[in-house]
Amino acid sequence: AQGGDAGSGGDAGGGEGIEIAMISKGFQHQFWQAVKTGAEQRAEELGVTITFEGPASETEVDAQLQMLQAAIDRSPDAIAYAALDPEACIPLIDAAGAADIPVVQFDAGCDSDVPVSIAKTDSLGAGALAADHMAELMGGEGEVAIVGHSQINSTGVERRDGFVDQMEAEYPDIEIVDIQYGDGDHLKSADIAKAMIAAHPDLKGIYGTNEGSAVGVVNALTELSLTGDDLTVIGFDSGKAQMDAITNGLMAGAITQNPIGIGAETVQAAFDAINGETPEEVIDTGYFFYDADNMTDEEIAAVLYE
Amino acid sequence: MSLESVGTADRSRNLSNEAGSIVTTKLLEVQGISKSFPGVQALKDVQFELDRGEVLALVGENGAGKSSLMKILSGIYTRDEGTISFEGRPVEIEGPRAAQALGISIIHQEMNLMPHLTVAQNIYIGREPRSLGGFALRERALNKKTAELLARLRIDLDPRQEVGELTVAKQQMVEIAKALSVDSKVLIMDEPTSSLTASESETLFRLIEGLKADGTGIIYISHRMEELGRIADRVTVIRDGRYVGTLAKGSFDVPTIIEMMVGRHIDENARPTAIDTHDNDVVLKVEDLSTRNFINGVSFELRRGEILGFAGLMGAGRTEVARAIIGADPRTSGTITVNGKVVSITKPTDAVRHGIGYLSEDRKSLGLLLGQTVSENILLPSLPNFSNALGFMQPAKGRNVAKRYVDQLKIKTPSVQQVTKLLSGGNQQKVVIAKWLERDCDILIFDEPTRGIDVGAKDEIYALLTDLAARGKSIIVISSELPEVLRLSHRIAVMATGRITGFLDNEKASQNTIMELATRGHE
Amino acid sequence: MTTSTPPTPTPSAKNPEQINPPGGAERRGIGQVLRSQLQQSLAFATLVVLIIFFSVSSSSFFTVSNISGILLSTAVIGILAVGTTFVIITGGIDLSIGTGMTLCAVMTGVFITNMGLPLVVGVIGGIATGALMGFINGFNITFLGLPPFIATLAMMLIAQGLALVISGVAPIYFAEQAFKDIALGTLIPGLPNAVLILFLCALVAYVVLSKTILGRYTFAIGSNEEATRLSGVNTRKWTILIYTVAGIFTGIAGVVIAARLGSAQPQLGTGYELQAIAAVIIGGTSLLGGRGSILGTLIGALIMSVLINGLRILSIQTEWQNVVVGIVILVAVFTDSLRRRREA
Amino acid sequence: MTTSTPPTPTPSAKNPEQINPPGGAERRGIGQVLRSQLQQSLAFATLVVLIIFFSVSSSSFFTVSNISGILLSTAVIGILAVGTTFVIITGGIDLSIGTGMTLCAVMTGVFITNMGLPLVVGVIGGIATGALMGFINGFNITFLGLPPFIATLAMMLIAQGLALVISGVAPIYFAEQAFKDIALGTLIPGLPNAVLILFLCALVAYVVLSKTILGRYTFAIGSNEEATRLSGVNTRKWTILIYTVAGIFTGIAGVVIAARLGSAQPQLGTGYELQAIAAVIIGGTSLLGGRGSILGTLIGALIMSVLINGLRILSIQTEWQNVVVGIVILVAVFTDSLRRRREA
Numbered sequence A: 001a002q003g004g005d006a007g008s009g010g011d012a013g014g015g016e017g018i019e020i021a022m023i024s025k026g027f028q029h030q031f032w033q034a035v036k037t038g039a040e041q042r043a044e045e046l047g048v049t050i051t052f053e054g055p056a057s058e059t060e061v062d063a064q065l066q067m068l069q070a071a072i073d074r075s076p077d078a079i080a081y082a083a084l085d086p087e088a089c090i091p092l093i094d095a096a097g098a099a100d101i102p103v104v105q106f107d108a109g110c111d112s113d114v115p116v117s118i119a120k121t122d123s124l125g126a127g128a129l130a131a132d133h134m135a136e137l138m139g140g141e142g143e144v145a146i147v148g149h150s151q152i153n154s155t156g157v158e159r160r161d162g163f164v165d166q167m168e169a170e171y172p173d174i175e176i177v178d179i180q181y182g183d184g185d186h187l188k189s190a191d192i193a194k195a196m197i198a199a200h201p202d203l204k205g206i207y208g209t210n211e212g213s214a215v216g217v218v219n220a221l222t223e224l225s226l227t228g229d230d231l232t233v234i235g236f237d238s239g240k241a242q243m244d245a246i247t248n249g250l251m252a253g254a255i256t257q258n259p260i261g262i263g264a265e266t267v268q269a270a271f272d273a274i275n276g277e278t279p280e281e282v283i284d285t286g287y288f289f290y291d292a293d294n295m296t297d298e299e300i301a302a303v304l305y306e
Numbered sequence B: 001m002s003l004e005s006v007g008t009a010d011r012s013r014n015l016s017n018e019a020g021s022i023v024t025t026k027l028l029e030v031q032g033i034s035k036s037f038p039g040v041q042a043l044k045d046v047q048f049e050l051d052r053g054e055v056l057a058l059v060g061e062n063g064a065g066k067s068s069l070m071k072i073l074s075g076i077y078t079r080d081e082g083t084i085s086f087e088g089r090p091v092e093i094e095g096p097r098a099a100q101a102l103g104i105s106i107i108h109q110e111m112n113l114m115p116h117l118t119v120a121q122n123i124y125i126g127r128e129p130r131s132l133g134g135f136a137l138r139e140r141a142l143n144k145k146t147a148e149l150l151a152r153l154r155i156d157l158d159p160r161q162e163v164g165e166l167t168v169a170k171q172q173m174v175e176i177a178k179a180l181s182v183d184s185k186v187l188i189m190d191e192p193t194s195s196l197t198a199s200e201s202e203t204l205f206r207l208i209e210g211l212k213a214d215g216t217g218i219i220y221i222s223h224r225m226e227e228l229g230r231i232a233d234r235v236t237v238i239r240d241g242r243y244v245g246t247l248a249k250g251s252f253d254v255p256t257i258i259e260m261m262v263g264r265h266i267d268e269n270a271r272p273t274a275i276d277t278h279d280n281d282v283v284l285k286v287e288d289l290s291t292r293n294f295i296n297g298v299s300f301e302l303r304r305g306e307i308l309g310f311a312g313l314m315g316a317g318r319t320e321v322a323r324a325i326i327g328a329d330p331r332t333s334g335t336i337t338v339n340g341k342v343v344s345i346t347k348p349t350d351a352v353r354h355g356i357g358y359l360s361e362d363r364k365s366l367g368l369l370l371g372q373t374v375s376e377n378i379l380l381p382s383l384p385n386f387s388n389a390l391g392f393m394q395p396a397k398g399r400n401v402a403k404r405y406v407d408q409l410k411i412k413t414p415s416v417q418q419v420t421k422l423l424s425g426g427n428q429q430k431v432v433i434a435k436w437l438e439r440d441c442d443i444l445i446f447d448e449p450t451r452g453i454d455v456g457a458k459d460e461i462y463a464l465l466t467d468l469a470a471r472g473k474s475i476i477v478i479s480s481e482l483p484e485v486l487r488l489s490h491r492i493a494v495m496a497t498g499r500i501t502g503f504l505d506n507e508k509a510s511q512n513t514i515m516e517l518a519t520r521g522h523e
Numbered sequence C, D: 001m002t003t004s005t006p007p008t009p010t011p012s013a014k015n016p017e018q019i020n021p022p023g024g025a026e027r028r029g030i031g032q033v034l035r036s037q038l039q040q041s042l043a044f045a046t047l048v049v050l051i052i053f054f055s056v057s058s059s060s061f062f063t064v065s066n067i068s069g070i071l072l073s074t075a076v077i078g079i080l081a082v083g084t085t086f087v088i089i090t091g092g093i094d095l096s097i098g099t100g101m102t103l104c105a106v107m108t109g110v111f112i113t114n115m116g117l118p119l120v121v122g123v124i125g126g127i128a129t130g131a132l133m134g135f136i137n138g139f140n141i142t143f144l145g146l147p148p149f150i151a152t153l154a155m156m157l158i159a160q161g162l163a164l165v166i167s168g169v170a171p172i173y174f175a176e177q178a179f180k181d182i183a184l185g186t187l188i189p190g191l192p193n194a195v196l197i198l199f200l201c202a203l204v205a206y207v208v209l210s211k212t213i214l215g216r217y218t219f220a221i222g223s224n225e226e227a228t229r230l231s232g233v234n235t236r237k238w239t240i241l242i243y244t245v246a247g248i249f250t251g252i253a254g255v256v257i258a259a260r261l262g263s264a265q266p267q268l269g270t271g272y273e274l275q276a277i278a279a280v281i282i283g284g285t286s287l288l289g290g291r292g293s294i295l296g297t298l299i300g301a302l303i304m305s306v307l308i309n310g311l312r313i314l315s316i317q318t319e320w321q322n323v324v325v326g327i328v329i330l331v332a333v334f335t336d337s338l339r340r341r342r343e344a
């Protein structure tokens, strides 16, 4: 827990020379790339430098901790962290606190008192919003299935649970007949969706909980020569394939969070913390349902990414 | 063929006549053993018996079933029929451990060593000196014990050397030491001398005499007929898996045994027909060949139509010279000239391209694709000749060629599609020979070509090599059997400790002159 | 006193099963070949049992659409498995096929979408990428003397990194329908082209492996590389060629997955190598080298995808699916080894 | 017949460097042993070069805290690698160590958190889970005759599934600080206990491998299983024991990772097996069996974590990191194989 005085510690104050280390949950998925984009944009505006890294898959809690450890040893001016597990990170985040490195969080938090803020979306609420739109499009009744991207990491669980809970609470005539997980792998998700469609001939809708899952479902439809009229598909996140599918009518619509906003707000919060200001404790960057009608709206278009 | 005369002293017959009244518990008694494999009846109603303190030699052609019989006795195969009595009691030998427990140990025809372990670790595998409740190794004690054993057996090996680094011959000595390190009642030796030179063989024979004196019964398998008179008390002959007969000491001579084995007469003392090759073109010229480890300034010439023998003691460096020539091992110096042109040979492919083929002494690990068929093995070096321009194989053509060799060399196999691993040792060796015959190189280096091959087949192979030479091929024969070198070679190069110590023309060569050169540099 | 009875040749009444040598089947009819090869692999029985079981358990299983779906889902892993069968028969292993496939997909995307080259050029470029990776693997193994596991593990990491770097950590989309048709078009009605490509790949691989000199050397090197080398075969050259061939199949798989997804997803691919290798081994090819067959590999790949599809159709929970797959693999390979033992 | 003078032992001037036989080192001092073993592994040179390079490149690298961090990050993979060294020396492979570790962690969580058993019991239970898995692997390989790759691949899937099923697809948290201290406490100031456990494991493994009968048979089986069996060694029994020992190390790794994370993460573990196996092979153990060392494995594991940590310290982009790691692995193993070749 030492080393706070090494490296670039001395000349903080203005934007120049400030380094913010962002430890994300991942980096390969489009969602995280969008967070990175937002962060980089804001960093450029503020004149600070950022590093952005994350493990290859969102199950690699251990690898993420090692990244956090390495970041602390680099003694940056601030750390921005998105916890894969709320508890495992506590010792290291505390160590960062002890080394006087300000910590801000994004997407998911660590159960420690050190972090001063978190920029995130309410995934449960987003899942519920997906359920509302799905129910509306299905006419309030019928069978629906979920292709999840993870049954264990928080976004995967909350986007699913928000959807499931809302359906159970508000739409008694809608039955969730199957939930399977494709790791966000496009190919696997497509095969899962096809199996679901084969097994449940009366299926009226499928909800994909992230970009890979949703695009997989769309691919399944294409491969089976089905259209949006046969099956209501609601996706999550954006990306070109998903947006095209919505334009083409294969997908009814999707929920998007504001990853670019998350990235930007996180960097802003870190910058504020470095400069001794107190950022807002919870920064909710919001979520939206978008479909072919509102996709081009300015507010929506701003949070979508190809 | 007169079996009358040889059968007179058939002790087994005599004793079995008396068996009803006298309680002579034989050490080992084997009756009516049969064993078949898919497509092969390896043994049919075979019998023999073994007394304490005697050496029973078991002979027969390649594939006669000798090794199979011994594998039954050592618990590796289970018999289909027959009884085995050990010390008068019928026994079932269910595995190698059961055989060991009975006191039967075996030196296998094919090497069975752990190459990454040391000599000592190999010899005492499973019987290591231990402490701390049998879990901790006492390595020092192990090495000491091994050093004592090796000294007692007069085997010159470092207990700490890794076995994989040893030559085949030395590995064979490790196998022998391993078998002798247990106090066994029955010791089976399946061609223990096939890779030994005369002097090591002699060491072994003295050991055998000692064991006999201690009452150990020994079953000794060999294709080297001259050894039988030296050590065997009785000789049992099997042929095509059947018992042919047993001859007692004094009542057998080599020609008789060979006739019982093979069914015809073979002249053991033949010499090459004197063809003068001295004026022929030099096809291979090796100058100042050295390797990093051992070989030092070896030079020689090989002429068209010549058979050049390489003789020497174990570890003299003959194999290493051959491997260096064909580019299997790196050279530190040396030029190789083929047909008057200096050639660059850095890998075996180059050697074959320049018409030099090398038959390795270690057929199991360097000579054969054990898991592949006889035909795949025979065709391997010549595959391009059996495929068209697009690389497609012409299977019928290949199969016919393989069949021709199976017939010509009398390879005992149910078909050319048999997996090579399942052939008897001698027949495997014939497969290796066939593959180089088919490749049709102008220069052939045969390293221990007749290892494990029966007398009859040997004679045929000698005839074959002589014929090849007569047709203009040039052949180097590396052999640890002096009679073989003398029988085949027009000229003999003798090596000792990595150098050539002299050349002998066949007329001037004898076992004595060769040994004199081979031990030079040892004094 | 005579003791000998002249040995009479015993007719071999017992010759229950002949061991089937690679490529040694030419003189028999194709039907016989197929039958003997199928029998050789008890894996086939497992496949049939699985199909029957799932057909009985769910009426949705044995439908044209679902069977076609299963075949389509076998395509990518199947092509990878077919290619890597060569490598495994030589006694090697190729861990780079998963992420390597992804790199090939990305390169195809770069050629077609980013550089605007014609489809054919892009496809050939993608496949050539695979061939190049295979070549480098082979070079590293033969000339640098690296163990295949390490050489291809390193390549796996490098390919994974390069796929991300080259794509800019973003999918590359293909606009042209013609490209997507490579996987999803139906030259044969009802059968996606990707499946056709799989079968074509398998057929070519079968012919190469059992009818050509390359196939012979593949088995020979796997049987005993040193003995093969001493026989004058340029084992280095052939080994490099074999890895290159495997790389070509990796490239084809890359093109097919890109066509099927309509995009090159740079983060995909990890784990595909183990699935493909598993398919190969379930199909009876030995990791020790010298033994294997393309038909077996195909069956192995089908077992995996039938099993996974069936479990999905039955809506078995995802977490249980792995358990069941693991057990079925154990049982399938065990029964197969039983048969082998009985035969030996 | 002439009897020759027995050949005098030629002094081995032609044997410049003695290849170090396993366990054949007792007559030399421990210093010498260490030195010869280190030399044996040029991997060590790679490690030193890497450390020097990163120390020069970044002042943050060679700090007490970062070195301790590197060691901590080596702990889990290191323990797995040490265990699996045994298996690899027998010529086998164990793909189940990654997810198996996770299952052990989950079971530890079940025992301690869910069932409220005392810490010690829970830890032993977790390790016993590993031993049981190893035992089953060994049984499947020896008695059912399955290839190690398949047997352990199946176990990998089964363990992965069971970890999810048993945990109810959610992390199990450990409340007691004492449990977390297993990994993060510092019996030796500045050195996390997890690192201590790694070194202890390595020491025990070293002793077992080089000084005990189990170690001897591990090498013997890997060198030539058939010959070992024919020598009367019950190879099945010992193989099962060896896999069980490897399983025990997997169990220890499971406890350590659970303690480090303060929770059992049921989805962790995939990919750890390849990292561990890579460490073993980088350390000079041969996948062909018969040859290997624990010290090498330790160095191999350190190379991997130093490299990854260094790249992170230098803020190399994540997507480039894999590329660099791949290349360094190639270079490290290549230089090592060069040395071996020069020696041979």
Ligand SMILES: Nc1ncnc2c1ncn2[C@@H]1O[C@H](COP(=O)(O)OP(=O)(O)OP(=O)(O)O)[C@@H](O)[C@H]1O
Binding pocket: B037, B038, B040, B041, B042, B060, B061, B062, B063, B064, B065, B066, B067, B068, B069, B109, B412, B413, B422, B423, B424, B425, B426, B427, B452, B454
């Ligand atoms: N496991 C096996 N499967 C099939 N055939 C076998 C097997 N073992 C031996 N044979 C066959 O049994 C016959 C006897 O073989 P065996 O090895 O006993 O001969 P041998 O007398 O020892 O010959 P050699 O002198 O060549 O060593 C041979 O035809 C051989 O091919």
Ligand SMILES: Nc1ncnc2c1ncn2[C@@H]1O[C@H](COP(=O)(O)OP(=O)(O)OP(=O)(O)O)[C@@H](O)[C@H]1O
Binding pocket: B164, B165, B166, B167, B168, B169, B170, B195, B293, B294, B312, B313, B314, B315, B316, B317, B318, B319, B320, B321, B361, B480
């Ligand atoms: N791989 C090796 N590693 C170390 N030493 C070796 C190796 N191969 C051979 N030697 C040594 O080189 C010397 C020459 O062996 P080589 O095999 O050439 O002798 P040889 O005359 O063919 O005798 P042999 O009858 O044993 O085959 C021997 O002293 C042997 O110990």
Ligand SMILES: [Mg+2]
Binding pocket: B066, B067, B068, B109, B190, B424, B425, B426
């Ligand atoms: Mg024999």
Ligand SMILES: [Mg+2]
Binding pocket: B167, B318, B319, B320, B361, B447
């Ligand atoms: Mg020799």
